[in-house]
Amino acid sequence: MQVKPLELGAKELMDIYYLMRLGRAIEDRLNLLYKGGRLPGAIYLGTGQEAIEIGASYALEPGDVLAPTHRDMMSQLPRGITPREVFLQHYARADSLTHGKGEDNYQGDLKRGTFATVSMLPDFYPVAAGAALAFKLRREKQVAMAYCGEGATSVGDWHEAINAASVLNLPVVFVVINNGYAYSTPVYKEMKVANVADRACAYSIPGVIVDGNDVIECYQGAKKAVERAREGGGPTLIEAKTMRMRGHAGHDPATYVAKDIIDLWTKRDPIVRFENYLTERGLLDEDKKKEVIDHVNATVEDAVNYAEQSPYPEGKEATEDVYAA
C-alpha cells in the first residue's frame, strides 16, 4: 500500500487546501439554502473545524474506514464523497447515498471507507472499533478512525468503546473535536477534566492534543496515530481544540456564545492560517488562491444544480430495503 508521508509534499498540501476550501464553500451554500427554505430538513455545520475535519481523515489510506458524526461532512471529502453526493443527500433525492432515507450528513459508502452515521452519540465509536477488530482478525493492516465532539465523551459508549479497543489492542484512532459546546452547553458543564485527552490514561492509551485549527498539526497527529495503529500499536485518543463557529444546527443562532469568543476564533480561522503557511512556502499566491476558489465555487454550483434537478424517490420506496436479501 502506498502510504502518505508525515511531511506532506506540495501536491498533498494543495490537495488539502482545495478540500478545506471546498468544505467551507459547501457549508456556506448549505447555510444559504437552509435559510432560504430550500432544504427539506436540518443542517449541522462544522464551519471553523476544517483543519481537523479534513486533516485527520486525510491521514487515512484506501481500505481504511472513517466513522464521522452528523457534523463531519467535511471529513468525508478526503474519502472521495463528492459535492454532488453531499447536496443530493441534503436535498433528499433518490440518487443520494442513502436513497432519500437518511438525512443531511448521515451518509456513507463502505466501498470508499466511510460509515453512514446515526444521531445518537457516539454510537460509531464502538462500530469503528468493530471494523478495527475485523481488520485485526483478518490480519489486514487497515485502520479505523472515529470522530465525535467533546459532548459525546460523556456517553457510556465512548468509554466502553475506548476501553474495549484498548483491551483488545485494536487498530483504531479516536478523534474528539473539542469545539467548545455541546449544543448550548459549554465544556465546563460537561466535564471536570481540563482536557478530553487526559482521559486516555484511564485506558492506558496515548492521549494527544492538537491545535484543531492547524491542519498540518491535525494531519500529523492523526498520521502518527494511524500508523501506530497500523503497526499493531493499538488505539490513540486525539483531542483537537477548536471552535464551532455556527450554531448547533441551522436554526440555532448560538446567542449563548459571547461575541468576543467568536471574534477570537475568527482570528484563528484554519483556512486563513493554512493560506499563510502555503504562501510562506511559495505554494500559494493571490492568483492561485483565486483559481482554487473559482474552481470550488463552480464545483459547488454544479453540485447544487445537479441535486436540484435530480428526482425525489417515489413514496412507495419508503418500505424498501428494510431487510437485506
Added chain:
Amino acid sequence: MSTQPSQSQDEQKETLFIDAISQALWEEMERDSSIFMMGEDIGPYGGAFKVTKGFIEHFGPERIIDMPIAEEAYTGMAVGAALTGMRPVIEYQYADFISCAWDQIVNVAAKYHYRTREAVPMVMRAPSGAGLRAGPFHSQSPEGWFAHMPGLKVVMPGTPYDAKGLLKAAIRDNNPVIFFEHKYLYRRLKEQIPTDDYTVPISKAKVHKEGTDATIITYAAMLQVALEAANKAQEKGISVEVVDLRTIYPLDKETILNSVAKTSKAIMLYEDIKTLGIGAEVSAIIAEEAFESLDGPVLRVASPDAPIPYSPPLEDYFLPKVDDVMVAIDKLSAY
C-alpha cells in the same frame, strides 16, 4: 455413487436444547471462518450457561472473545465487524441485559441497511424467559421490545430441532437477528435431531400438532404448555391445533391465518406480559384478516402486567399454566 445411504445423512441423536444451540454454533464456525463470537465469560469459562464450553480451546481466543461488561460496545463492534466482512455472533449473558445494548440494536444495527443497502449480518443470542427463580432481572421475555423494530429479525425456537436449524439460518442471514433462547428449556427439553447440517427457515411458523376445533398460537417454552393443554383437551374430545411461531418478527401471517380459517377459534399463549405482547399483534392480525372465520373471541393467555417476581409462589402464580389454557379452551368451546 454408493447405494448405501450415508450414515451421517440419517443419523439422529437425542440432544438437549442447549446442546443443539452449541452444535449449531460449532458447526457454523467450522464452516465459515468469518464467524466469531463476543460476549462475557464465553472463553475458558464457557459462558454463563456453558453454551460455548470447549469453544475457545478449539477455535482460539481470536474467534471466541471474552469482552468487558460493555453490552453497548460489543453490540456496536459487532455492527462494525459485520459491515466490514465478518459474521459476528454475540452472547448477552441474560436477555435482560440486552436493554444495555438497546441503542446500538435499534438505531445502528436495525436501520443501517435501510439507508445504505449495506448488510449487517450479525446474531445476538440472548437466554430469556422465566421459571428458574431468577427474579425480575434474570427472567424477562424481552422479545416484544424488538418485535416493534423493522430491520431486526426476532427468532425464538421452542424445540432442540428448531434451535439448531434456526440458529444456523440466523447466522447465514444477512440481517441483524436476535435469537432468544428460552433458558428453562436448556436442560429440560431434548429430542432426536440430525447430527448433520440443516437449517430451519426464519419467518416460518410450524403447525406442531394438527387439530380442528381451536388453535393455540404460541412459541418458545409455552409450546410445551400448549401441547400439554392440547392433550388434555383431546381427552375431553376437543381437537386443538398448536402453531409454533418460531419467529416473532417478521411474523408468518399465512400459517396463523390458515390455521384459524380451519379451526375458527384462536388462543394466543405467551410468557411475555399480556399488554402489547406478541399476542396483541397476532390477535389484531386475526381480527383484521380472519374475522369472518371466527366463531368466538381471540383469547390471550399470558403473564400479568407486572415485573417477574422471585419467590416461588409468586413466580408460579405469575406464569401462564396449562390450567389457564384449559379455561380458555373451555370458554371458546361455548361458542
